[in-house]
Amino acid sequence: MDKRNAKRLADANKAGDTVQALTANRLSDGIVVYLDGQGGWTEDMAKARFAEDDETLQQMQGIADKAVADRLVVEVYPIGVMIEDEGPVALSVRERIRAAHKTTLTKDWYDVPL
Amino acid sequence: MYRYDEFDNTFVRERVAEFRDQAERRLSGQLSEAEFKPLRLRNGLYLQLHAYMLRIAIPYGELSPRQLRQLAMIGRKYDRGYGHFTTRQNLQFNWVRLVDMPDILDALADVEMHCIQTSGNCIRNTTADPYAGAAFDEIEDPRVWCEVIRQWSTLHPEFNWLPRKFKIAISGAAEDRAATEFHDIGLRIVKGPDGKTGFRVLVGGGMGRSPFVGKEIRPFLEKQHLLSYLDSMLRVYNRYGRRDNIYKARIKILVHELGIDKYREEVEADWEANRKESIDLPQAEYDRIAAYFEPPALAPRPVRDEGVDARRETDPAFAGWLRNNAKPHKVPGYTSVVVSLKEPGRTPGDASSEAMELVADLAEQYGNGAIRVNYTQNLILPHVAWSDLPALYDALAAGGLATGNNELLGDLICCPGLDYCNLANARSIPIAKEIAKRFEDPERQAEIGQIRLNMSGCINACGHHHSGNIGILGVDKKGTELYQITLGGSPKDDASIGSIIGPGFRAEAVPDAIDTIVSTYIAHRDEGETFLDTWRRLGAEPFKEALYGAR
Structure with missing residues (x-):
């Protein structure tokens, strides 16, 4: 794991009252994906599997390792997620931008927690 | 502009075939990501936040209409219909797919373009004054030397795995429009004591976490010695530059820590020891390359034009565009036009495929087929007749490309x-x-x-x-x-x-x-x-x- 992703892991683990998802980029096209409940990969973070404890996260990591070996995804790392009424929201601005699959949250960029 | 010869064409095609094989081996599992990553990076392919990003080299910022149209096609067919011109005169596509990469590289090779050495710890694309060959204050056209450096540095066996990436910029004009003092090596074409032109050589400039303004290593270097002197500068860096700490690996840190006097002493000693065996360019080869950069045959055109004067009086937007975006040209009756990619509300430096095609068309119609990329993330039509400006302005305005803010606050x-x-x-x-x-x-x-x-x-x-x-x-x-x-x-x-x-x-x-x-x-x-x-x-x-x- 490279240094940046190791830091992301550490940050994700620090967050309290949150759950964790595993994110990656699809090998064939680089698009952002999340591990889902069926062991597949989804572009929609709302359909991701969320770990509430380390044991679950470790189990998910095992599935992800196999997906890396099977050349489905690259650059897997965990992210902190807050489950809100309207759905899961990534904790960091970076991950919110990735989850949006688009650039420049122009309409509400002031509203992203800064 | 420079055109590929048979050697260039063969080299680039072979490189595409090599990458096609590498990509297939990655997708079939014969290569791991750790093995593949340095190979894709050497071909300009990064994995970014959302997707793969491809950085395409635009040598010294010079493009033909045919090339710009091909970039537009690639943007439309393989990306999301736009590209981003960078602060090093390159173009980046932000949403390409790995599986499409070999075909994209083939499409680039069709128009004599590639992505080689747009990443990695090697000598990157040499940048230059975007007004080269047109600027009123030009001493000598720097593009000839940019092309010489491009050929010398491509897959250079000694300098392909440097401690860190390496960037060279050249300006041949009185005013520095290439930010030469913020490059690993900055070259300024100057006149020497006997009236001959040569290079003022700067080293150790750069930005990043430790910014430095370049220091002068030689006030004047005779032009014919450029390659052997660059050889020595790179060799000393390759020998003493740090490889243990990525944050201290650029040449600016070496020059700062050694001091410019000690670095100069090392370079001069190496140069004296090796220059006779080195690879200074034979005059015939220089002449061959220089022939590609002959100034265009610009037909005589009036220095003043009533249509321009009248439009300036009645149209404030045109007047502002004329004042800021039409730059002085060395040939009377001509001007260099900045095509702003900074319309308020747009992402600076982004150009849609439609915008690229429009600029390509207008370059053919009004600009003698020449297009440049400025490191300030705008495009330039270097050779436009003064009397064509109203028609060019109207055509650009129709495409949202006539914002008259060059070098003003909006040109950020x-x-x-x-x-x-x-x-x-x-x-x-x-x-x-x-x-x-x-x-x-x-x-x-x-x-x-x-x-x-x-x-x-x-x-x-x-x-x-x-x-x-x-x-x-x-x-x-x-x-x-x-x-x-x-x-x-x-x-x-x-x-x-x-x-x-x-x-x-x-x-x-x-x-x-x-x-x-x-x-x-x-x-x-x-x-x-x-x-x-x-x-x-x-x-x-x-x-x-x-x-x-x-x-």
Whole structure:
């Protein structure tokens, strides 16, 4: 794991009252994906599997390792997620931008927690 | 412009075939990501925040209409219909697929383009004055030497795995429009004591987390010795540059730690020992390359034009565009036109496939088929007849490309930031858009005058914030995007690094802060003073007082 992703892991683990998802980029096209409940990969973070404890996260990591070996995804790392009424929201601005699959949250960029 | 010969064509095609094989082996599992990553990076393919990003080399910023149309096609067929012109005169596509990459490289090879050495610890694309061959103040066209360096540095066996990436810039004019003092090596074509032209050689400039203005290693180098001297400069760096710490691996750190005198001593000793066996360019080869850069046969055109004069009187937008975006040309009756990619509300440097095709068409219709990319993220038509300006302006305006803000506040440089970049700590594009909106009024920009505002989304400084008269640096402070403001930088002949003015600002406060700085400058400037003049005369105090006085 490279240094940046190791830091992301550490940050994700620090967050309290949150759950964790595993994110990656699809090998064939680089698009952002999340591990889902069926062991597949989804572009929609709302359909991701969320770990509430380390044991679950470790189990998910095992599935992800196999997906890396099977050349489905690259650059897997965990992210902190807050489950809100309207759905899961990534904790960091970076991950919110990735989850949006688009650039420049122009309409509400002031509203992203800064 | 330079055209590939048989050797060039074969080399690039072989490289495409090689990458096609590498990509197939990665997808079939014969190569791991660890094995594949350096191979894709050597072909300009990064994995960024959202997807793969492909960086395409535009040698010294020069494009033909055919090439620009091909880039438009690639954007439309393989990406999302737009590309991003960078601060190193390259083009990036942000949404390409790995599986399409071999076909994209083939499409580039069809128009004599590639992505080789747009990443990695090697000599990158040499950048140049975008007005080369056209500028009124030009001493000599630098593109010939850019092409010489391109050929010398491509897959150079000794310098392909340097301690860190290496960037060279050349200017052949009186005014530095290539930011040569902020490059690993900066070359200025100057006149020597006997009237012959040669190079003033600078070394160790750069931005990033440790910014330095380049230091002079030689006030004058005879042109015929350029390659052997570069050989020695690179060899000393390759030998002594640090490989144990990525943050201390650039040549600027070596020059700083050794001192310019010691570095010069090492280079000169190496040069004396090796120059006879080295590879200085034979005159015949120089002449062969120079022939590709003969000035275009520009038909005589009137120096003044009634149509232009009349339009200027009646159309303020045209008058502003003419004042700011039409630059002096060495041939009377001609001008170089800046095609602004900084329309308020747009991402600085982005161009849609339609915009690329429009510029390609207009370059053929009005610009002698020449197109350049400026490191300030605009396009340039270097050879346009003065009398064609109204028609060109109307055609550009129809495509949203006639914003008359060249070198004004709206012409800000902006890196992709956290919207695209895996390294970024903070967003830059939304801030740039907000600032552009704040200063949208052309009259306000005209009142402020020429000013350079540069913004980066992280300390790597792709947005050149260190050299901005006003610089903005996005940082991550405990999970919060915060923006530091620096004042007093300059990328030109009076190159300087901006100073941090005080505590950073939250995103939503940045446009107000820039407004305060600009208003302070206007309130304190003497007649004819630029922002930099006022800053250098008064120092930080009035700006600090205006920004933080109430705190």
